[in-house]
Amino acid sequence: MVKTKHCRYCGKEIPLESVSCVHCNGAIASQPGVAVVDHFAAVKNALAERFEIIAELGLGGNATVFQAIQKNLDRKVALKVLLPGFVNDPGYMERFHLEARAIAKLRHPNIVTIYDEGCMDGIYFIAMEFLDGKDLHHLVKEKGRLDVQEAVEMAKCMAAALDYAHSYGIVHRDVKSSNIIMTSARTAVLTDFGIAQSGTTPIHVKTGTLLGTPEFMSPEQAGGKTVDARTDFYSLGVVLYHTLSGHYPFQGDSPITTIHKILYEKPSPLEKFVHLPGEIAHVIDRCLERDPAKRIANGKELIQLLQDVPATAAPARPAPPRAATQRPAPSSADIAARRNTSRPADTGARRVPAASRENPATGRPPRARHTGLRIAVLAAVACLAITVVVAWHRVPRTAPAPPPRIEQVAAVPERRLVPYVIGATKDEAIRLIRGEGFEIGAIRAVAVPDSAARGRVDSQHPAHGSLARPGTTVDILIGE
Numbered sequence: 001m002v003k004t005k006h007c008r009y010c011g012k013e014i015p016l017e018s019v020s021c022v023h024c025n026g027a028i029a030s031q032p033g034v035a036v037v038d039h040f041a042a043v044k045n046a047l048a049e050r051f052e053i054i055a056e057l058g059l060g061g062n063a064t065v066f067q068a069i070q071k072n073l074d075r076k077v078a079l080k081v082l083l084p085g086f087v088n089d090p091g092y093m094e095r096f097h098l099e100a101r102a103i104a105k106l107r108h109p110n111i112v113t114i115y116d117e118g119c120m121d122g123i124y125f126i127a128m129e130f131l132d133g134k135d136l137h138h139l140v141k142e143k144g145r146l147d148v149q150e151a152v153e154m155a156k157c158m159a160a161a162l163d164y165a166h167s168y169g170i171v172h173r174d175v176k177s178s179n180i181i182m183t184s185a186r187t188a189v190l191t192d193f194g195i196a197q198s199g200t201t202p203i204h205v206k207t208g209t210l211l212g213t214p215e216f217m218s219p220e221q222a223g224g225k226t227v228d229a230r231t232d233f234y235s236l237g238v239v240l241y242h243t244l245s246g247h248y249p250f251q252g253d254s255p256i257t258t259i260h261k262i263l264y265e266k267p268s269p270l271e272k273f274v275h276l277p278g279e280i281a282h283v284i285d286r287c288l289e290r291d292p293a294k295r296i297a298n299g300k301e302l303i304q305l306l307q308d309v310p311a312t313a314a315p316a317r318p319a320p321p322r323a324a325t326q327r328p329a330p331s332s333a334d335i336a337a338r339r340n341t342s343r344p345a346d347t348g349a350r351r352v353p354a355a356s357r358e359n360p361a362t363g364r365p366p367r368a369r370h371t372g373l374r375i376a377v378l379a380a381v382a383c384l385a386i387t388v389v390v391a392w393h394r395v396p397r398t399a400p401a402p403p404p405r406i407e408q409v410a411a412v413p414e415r416r417l418v419p420y421v422i423g424a425t426k427d428e429a430i431r432l433i434r435g436e437g438f439e440i441g442a443i444r445a446v447a448v449p450d451s452a453a454r455g456r457v458d459s460q461h462p463a464h465g466s467l468a469r470p471g472t473t474v475d476i477l478i479g480e
Contacts, residue, residue: 015435039064043081046121051079062086062194063096067130070115076130077115081123093124099193100126102170110161112181112191131191133183136243140177145246148280152309154180154243155283155302157188158236163299165190166229173227175235176216177242214258215248219290222259230292233302237287244280245273249288256420279309416470418462426478429457433474441473445480453479 004013043066044053052069057078059065063086066079086092100117107113113129136154139146146154158180165172172193179192214222218234221227241249249267252258267288270281283305289295296302419436421429430440446458458479462468 039081039084040066042084043079043123043125046123047079047125050120051077051127053079060192060194062092068127070127077127078112078130080126080128082125087122087124095194096124096126102193103128106165106168106170108161108164110157110187110189111165112189128191131181131183131189133181133189136177136180136182136188136239138178139182140243140246145274146243148244148277148309150186151240151243152280152306153186154182154188155236155240156306158190158239159233159299159302159306161188161190161299162229162232162236166232166298171227171229172232172235173221174213174216175232175239176213177239180239214255214262215242215251217259217262218292219262220292222262228292230295230297233287233296233298234289234292236302237284237296240280240284240287241267241270244276244284245270247273254417254419256417259420260417277310279305283309416468418460418468418472418474421457421460421474421476423453424457425455426457426476429460429476433476437470438468439471439473441475444475444477446477447480455479 004015040053040056043064047053047068050071052071054067054069057065057067063080063082066081068077068079069075070077082092082096086096097117100114103112103114104117112131114126115129116127118125118127158175162172162175170193172190174192174194175190179190181189181191183189216235216238218227218231221231238249241247247268250258250261250265252261270276270284283296283302286294286296286305287302296305416436416438418438419432421432424432426443433440441461456479457476459477461475462472
């Protein structure tokens with residue numbers, strides 16, 4: 001049995017030896033607290049001449065963000081510092097510099113501002129605007145969900161920001177709740193362009209590397225296809241879905257399961273979690289179109305659709321577990337009418353007790369008539385019951401079929417998703433494959449042009465995301 005631990009950021013279960021979370025990409029020390037403290041001290045000492053490090057704000061997949069004071073200007077900044085393990089990785093270094101260059105030329109109120117980039121004593125950093133607020137992920141975690149108008153205003157800000165970035169040929173590719181900061185002035189600001197794709201500067205990554213956060217990926221991004229501006233609006237649709245319901249349209253037990261759902265299944269209906277105005281539900285549906293040609297194509301179109309959402313829309317309400325039928329409350333007129341019909345007008349005449357009033361047709365009191373009717377009904381029911389019992393005893397009965405034996409049920413094991421091992425080392429691939437209940441098949445070498453891909457899995461069979469029974473062999477090709 002694989003030993004596990006919990007991510008200190010999203011709380012989900014991950015393998016014990018993980019140094020980053022497969023769910024939220026948060027970097028985690030193998031011995032909680034040790035690496036973080038050492039890194040904090042190293043950063044504080046290396047940058048002491050220019051920055052005063054105040055506190056750690058967050059830990060991502062390849063960098064830590066600190067709150068700091070820029071000494072020469074005496075202003076608060078957010079310092080994004082590359083983690084030591086990635087300094088010697090050309091791919092990560094390229095993306096780190098690309099992020100600084102990409103955002104540096106953007107000047108928009110809903111996009112974080114870059115101040116500086118540099119390296120001191122081996123510590124690579126980006127100094128950017130300090131945003132006083134919380135990210136959407138934590139806000140949703142605290143409140144459960146946001147109301148419709150707050151979510152609409154956030155989406156308008158993001159649509160404008162993305163439209164502006166796209167005009168410079170920059171596709172963010174990682175639009176998600178934790179990358180959107182809601183400032184104290186209730187303005188939404190887009191951050192973390194770490195895996196952004198520029199129209200003129202493509203990103204080079206290791207073979208088999210999957211960039212982004214699975215829950216927020218568009219189908220084309222999850223499938224490893226070319227992406228454009230429309231993939232950002234798909235992700236923004238997921239942000240809206242998550243913000244208004246507290247859930248994701250696609251979520252599995254692992255990143256591979258989530259990606260499989262994105263590629264082959266329909267999103268969970270929003271009505272399952274929350275009641276929303278039809279206008280905002282329509283916007284989310286348009287964003288989550290599987291076919292990019294049918295999806296919202298630009299920020300102006302999205303903002304125009306958001307204008308149709310009622311300004312007085314009620315806050316999102318949790319969907320009830322089942323529809324309940326309730327009687328409407330009686331009006332004052334109904335109550336008055338009932339009183340008039342149930343109580344005869346007082347004419348001054350003496351009231352006759354109900355028991356002494358006779359039925360003009362029979363001359364008998366009504367209670368006597370009702371008693372006779374009850375006796376007749378009871379007699380008929382008794383006769384029917386006797387008939388059923390007699391008939392039941394006369395019908396020959398056979399023993400019911402026995403339930404299937406346990407060994408019969410176990411003989412047909414359920415199929416599982418084949419794990420994704422492309423880009424992993426040989427030992428990592430073997431551990432992942434066996435950890436999911438499969439067996440290792442043929443291990444062959446294949447020539448690869450990229451030196452970074454050597455010693456890592458280049459392809460696999462069955463392919464990741466395929467369904468197979470436990471015990472099935474998985475063949476892998478190792479680059480050399």
